[in-house]
Amino acid sequence: MNIPKNLSSYIRVLKLASTPSTEEFSQVSLVAGAGIVLVGLLGFIIFVFMTILPGGA
Known part of the structure; x- marks a missing residue:
């Protein structure tokens, strides 16, 4: 295991990284957030269909 080589590559990546601007972060x-809401809505729709359909059949 070549630890100094790995450590230097990590340091190089950290030097290239920068904090995002306010616009980029928002x-x-x-x-x-839109993805989370979409997945939650899809799960809720599936839940509603799975509870309604077995009762009506």
Whole structure:
């Protein structure tokens, strides 16, 4: 295991990384929030269909 080589590559990546701007952070938050809401809505619709359909059949 070559630890110094791995450590130097980690340091290089950390030097290239930067904090996102406020606009970039809000855009990423909006997209992530929309995805969470969409998946939750889809799960709720499936739940409603699974509870209604067996009762009517």
